Amino acid sequence: MDYDISELKRWDELIxxxxxxxxxxxxxxxxxxCDHNQMLGYMAYSGMPSHYxxxxxxxxxxxIKTLYDYGVSGLPYEMVINASPALAYLMRDNSLLLxxxxxxxxxxxxxxxKNNIGFSRTRPELTIxxxxxxxxxxxxxxxxxxxxxxRVENMIDAAHSVSLQCNRNVLLRAETRKEQKxxxxxxxxxxxxxxxxxxxxxxxxxPDFHKIPLEPExxxxxxxxxxxxxxxxxxxxxxxxxxxxxxxxIPQIETKIxxxxxxxxxxxxxxxxxxxxxxxxxxxxxxxxxxxxxxPWNEGFNPYHLGLKVWDxxxxxxxxxxxxxxxxxxxxxxxxxxxMFEVREADRDVSFLRRFLTEELIRELRAFQFEEKGDEIVxxxxxxxxxxxxxxxxxxxxIGMGSVPVIKIEDADGLKNRTLILKHYHEGRDLDRENVExxxxxxxxxxxxxxxxxxxxxxxxxVYSVNENGKFS
Amino acid sequence: MLDEAIFRDTSQGSxxxxxxxxxxxxxxQKIREAIKKKLPEIFAxxxxxxKEKGKIIKVPIRGIKEYRFIYGSNGPGTGxxxxxxxxxxxxxxxxxxxxxxxxxxxxxxxxxVDYYExxxxxxxxxxxxxxxxxxxxxxxxxxxxxxxxxxxxxKGYRHVGIQARLSKKRTAIEHIKxxxxxxxxxxxxxxxxxxxxxxxxxxxxxxxxxxxxxxQIESWYLPDREHPDRWVLRFVxxxxxxxxxxxxxxxxxxxxxxxxxxxxxxxxxxxxxxxIARVFFYLLHRFITTKYRMVDVIFIAHHTEAxxxxxxxxxxxxESGGTFISSGYEKALEVIADLYNPELWNIYAFHCSDGDxxxxxxxxxxxxxxxxxxxxxLFGYGEIKPAGGGSHESSMINIFSGALKGFNNYHACxxxxxxxxxPVFKEFMTHDRNKGE
Numbered sequence: 001m002d003y004d005i006s007e008l009k010r011w012d013e014l015i016x017x018x019x020x021x022x023x024x025x026x027x028x029x030x031x032x033x034c035d036h037n038q039m040l041g042y043m044a045y046s047g048m049p050s051h052y053x054x055x056x057x058x059x060x061x062x063x064i065k066t067l068y069d070y071g072v073s074g075l076p077y078e079m080v081i082n083a084s085p086a087l088a089y090l091m092r093d094n095s096l097l098l099x100x101x102x103x104x105x106x107x108x109x110x111x112x113x114k115n116n117i118g119f120s121r122t123r124p125e126l127t128i129x130x131x132x133x134x135x136x137x138x139x140x141x142x143x144x145x146x147x148x149x150x151r152v153e154n155m156i157d158a159a160h161s162v163s164l165q166c167n168r169n170v171l172l173r174a175e176t177r178k179e180q181k182x183x184x185x186x187x188x189x190x191x192x193x194x195x196x197x198x199x200x201x202x203x204x205x206x207p208d209f210h211k212i213p214l215e216p217e218x219x220x221x222x223x224x225x226x227x228x229x230x231x232x233x234x235x236x237x238x239x240x241x242x243x244x245x246x247x248x249x250i251p252q253i254e255t256k257i258x259x260x261x262x263x264x265x266x267x268x269x270x271x272x273x274x275x276x277x278x279x280x281x282x283x284x285x286x287x288x289x290x291x292x293x294x295x296p297w298n299e300g301f302n303p304y305h306l307g308l309k310v311w312d313x314x315x316x317x318x319x320x321x322x323x324x325x326x327x328x329x330x331x332x333x334x335x336x337x338x339x340m341f342e343v344r345e346a347d348r349d350v351s352f353l354r355r356f357l358t359e360e361l362i363r364e365l366r367a368f369q370f371e372e373k374g375d376e377i378v379x380x381x382x383x384x385x386x387x388x389x390x391x392x393x394x395x396x397x398x399i400g401m402g403s404v405p406v407i408k409i410e411d412a413d414g415l416k417n418r419t420l421i422l423k424h425y426h427e428g429r430d431l432d433r434e435n436v437e438x439x440x441x442x443x444x445x446x447x448x449x450x451x452x453x454x455x456x457x458x459x460x461x462x463v464y465s466v467n468e469n470g471k472f473s
Numbered sequence: 474m475l476d477e478a479i480f481r482d483t484s485q486g487s488x489x490x491x492x493x494x495x496x497x498x499x500x501x502q503k504i505r506e507a508i509k510k511k512l513p514e515i516f517a518x519x520x521x522x523x524k525e526k527g528k529i530i531k532v533p534i535r536g537i538k539e540y541r542f543i544y545g546s547n548g549p550g551t552g553x554x555x556x557x558x559x560x561x562x563x564x565x566x567x568x569x570x571x572x573x574x575x576x577x578x579x580x581x582x583x584x585x586v587d588y589y590e591x592x593x594x595x596x597x598x599x600x601x602x603x604x605x606x607x608x609x610x611x612x613x614x615x616x617x618x619x620x621x622x623x624x625x626x627x628k629g630y631r632h633v634g635i636q637a638r639l640s641k642k643r644t645a646i647e648h649i650k651x652x653x654x655x656x657x658x659x660x661x662x663x664x665x666x667x668x669x670x671x672x673x674x675x676x677x678x679x680x681x682x683x684x685x686x687x688x689q690i691e692s693w694y695l696p697d698r699e700h701p702d703r704w705v706l707r708f709v710x711x712x713x714x715x716x717x718x719x720x721x722x723x724x725x726x727x728x729x730x731x732x733x734x735x736x737x738x739x740x741x742x743x744x745x746x747x748x749i750a751r752v753f754f755y756l757l758h759r760f761i762t763t764k765y766r767m768v769d770v771i772f773i774a775h776h777t778e779a780x781x782x783x784x785x786x787x788x789x790x791x792e793s794g795g796t797f798i799s800s801g802y803e804k805a806l807e808v809i810a811d812l813y814n815p816e817l818w819n820i821y822a823f824h825c826s827d828g829d830x831x832x833x834x835x836x837x838x839x840x841x842x843x844x845x846x847x848x849x850x851l852f853g854y855g856e857i858k859p860a861g862g863g864s865h866e867s868s869m870i871n872i873f874s875g876a877l878k879g880f881n882n883y884h885a886c887x888x889x890x891x892x893x894x895x896p897v898f899k900e901f902m903t904h905d906r907n908k909g910e
Binding site for chain 2: 005008009016020028031032035038045057058085149153160161162164165294295296300301365376378379382394395403404405424430435438439458
């Protein structure tokens with residue numbers, strides 16, 4: 001490092017001054033200066049200072065390191081975790097400008113974490129501790145001679161495979177069974193009918209209160225934990241841990257584009273405002289453009305690029321609308337900045353794109369849609385007048401948790417022999433066969449009895465099942 | 474104003490901590506397991522035969538995957554066009570599973586199969602491969618093990634020893650240690666390196682009242698051999714410095730086993746058959762040399778005549794001619810009679826042939842095969858019948874299985890294709906043990 005911490009502190013003060021001026025509201029911020037090896041380590045463990053052990057993190061470390069060693073990908077400039085105080089890492093080998101840029105970018109994320117409604121249930125003050133305690137508990141199971149690493153590992157393997165099969169909207173509290181029951185009773189009551197006398201009495205269907213679950217259940221891990229009596233305490237605990245960690249990351253999965261766009265927008269504004277010296281400014285432009293440049297089609301959209309584009313659009317439309325836009329949407333009632341802060345509070349990627357990804361933007365992005373036809377990948381739609389909506393819908397369908405199929409538990413006593421019946425809520429996309437097989441087998445090991453999955457393949461109904469002995473058919 | 478940020482520098486002095494090492498190790502173990510599953514395929518590949526030691530082989534193994542419910546490939550994806558590219562509907566932009574192609578922003582975009590290319594040495598491969606196998610039935614013979622002084626092991630250093638085992642490096646180190654400890658180094662800084670007689674005397678007089686220094690002068694200034702009237706500072710090697718390598722004879726347990734590799738090299742053994750036979754014997758040979766030291770291996774190649782050949786010839790030379798299987802057996806029995814008393818030696822005989830024997834030779838072959846069965850721990854016969862070879866060809870397996878019924882140390886297998894080699898090999902190596910149970 002050809003600069004010292006006091007210099008970073010000086011820049012930090014300038015950045016905070018500007019952030020304050022712009023209206024940020026942040027958690028306290030901690031910066032940890034680390035070397036590139038530490039950075040690789042943090043990356044493999046989602047940035048957490050402590051994390052439970054599992055071979056998959058070793059795999060991800062090797063992968064990141066290989067890519068880094070061969071120069072395929074650099075290390076990210078910034079890595080910040082949603083915690084209070086927010087924890088971010090600065091790599092000591094980075095240039096001064098990169099550190100300044102990173103710091104400004106980190107404050108953007110920090111503000112987003114604190115204010116976006118999706119994160120309101122994440123308990124950031126407990127984050128670091130939660131991961132640490134989880135790690136301690138799992139390590140204690142590994143060290144327990146009656147359990148051991150192999151059994152713990154098998155359990156985590158299985159839990160990881162279905163961890164995303166969970167409640168997607170972390171803002172909604174899961175209903176208790178009692179609440180569900182009450183709602184079902186209410187729904188079953190006959191509607192008030194002013195012409196009762198002349199209408200035939202509607203059939204009263206009694207809800208089946210013996211059914212488990214009462215209504216299709218999304219949280220696979222928790223359900224199995226609560227309804228498989230043969231699981232030992234440590235196994236239940238592992239299911240809980242994996243579930244809790246997944247829930248913690250869901251808001252980040254759901255706001256990737258907004259969040260990165262927000263941070264990029266503000267690091268640009270802040271760096272322009274604090275007036276870095278000329279030589280640093282040129283490096284800033286280079287780095288900034290590296291971060292927000294579009295990706296080639298096969299890598300998907302660059303969330304930094306896409307997010308920034310949309311935020312820029314919001315700012316412009318509210319500050320400086322074209323006559324056409326005024327005609328279409330009316331005169332804006334807020335300033336661009338006010339609108340941006342409102343959006344950063346209330347939206348997530350799906351609604352963000354749904355509301356603000358306009359035809360012009362899609363065209364500007366040169367977005368297109370493709371499909372596999374035989375062995376080839378063929379463009380099916382381009383951003384023209386007719387097709388831009390189709391492209392937009394496909395984009396929205398594939399972001400965040402949209403890329404995870406919705407699979408719910410329909411019945412825990414299927415075929416009257418405790419077969420766990422899962423149903424895939426099919427909306428046009430088929431499941432990958434190999435993954436279904438392996439994941440169902442994992443589910444079976446968790447459930448103990450047979451497991452069945454109902455889905456559609458090529459528009460035809462298809463039932464996959466794994467019997468008690470783990471045999472797939 | 475936002476709270477002041479806290480800066481912590483953790484990069485100093487933390488170089489030793491490597492948090493992911495445990496998880497990386499578990500991952501590697503899993504990869505090793507994966508290699509193990511793939512090994513038979515690797516060994517069925519001719520290119521590794523006869524490769525010298527230390528050869529590194531690239532093994533493509535499928536990464537240890539983490540499975541989830543993900544979407545397959547029937548859904549559409551979206552992506553971003555190039556600056557200058559004018560993308561039109563109908564444009565073909567890539568190939569499915571094409572190299573380096575991802576799948577854009579599309580559900581299940583992580584479903585791509587990742588292959589690792591792992592570098593392993595041949596030795597490592599063999600070690601993994603032969604982990605569970607051993608020569609069957611080694612216990613049979615009275616003198617089943619002997620103590621052979623084959624190797625000596627380094628067991629540290631000693632003050633005494635024979636000159637041949639003098640460790641120059643160690644001795645030099647000891648010398649430097651003693652030199653530093655004695656104060657010579659300091660002394661040499663203060664005093665001239667070389668003095669003449671007069672100076673030497675002056676020095677002695679000057680330090681006459683300091684017995685310590687005088688003592689040092691007297692012991693470290695030595696007569697210069699090249700200039701008789703001069704004295705030089707030298708710190709000589711002494712017996713205290715010398716260190717000798719200490720070797721311990723290493724007694725290893727050896728088995729007295731001999732393996733006979735008998736291969737049919739006749740004209741009917743075409744390229745494919747020879748290749749299979751060679752892979753089989755190569756495996757056998759590697760297996761024996763990896764797992765057992767001092768096991769004799771005899772290579773016999775036969776067509777109508779048999780001869781004992783070298784390893785090199787055995788694996789690399791082709792011959793042609795008719796087939797008298799009996800000739801191979803005769804040779805083997807001859808070698809056994811000459812060198813390996815069946816009373817003392819564990820004998821393993823393996824024969825690979827396509828079973829296309831001259832009919833007139835069959836009765837003789839059976840007779841000799843019986844004899845081999847009598848003396849050997851195991852007589853393995855592998856018949857190579859590649860698919861499409863036709864069943865009209867005569868087969869020795871049927872003939873042998875009738876004639877050698879009484880011998881439970883006879884074992885025969887058919888090899889149809891190169892993938893069969895490993896299972897057959899394994900069967901041979903576990904043959905007797907299974908029977909014993």
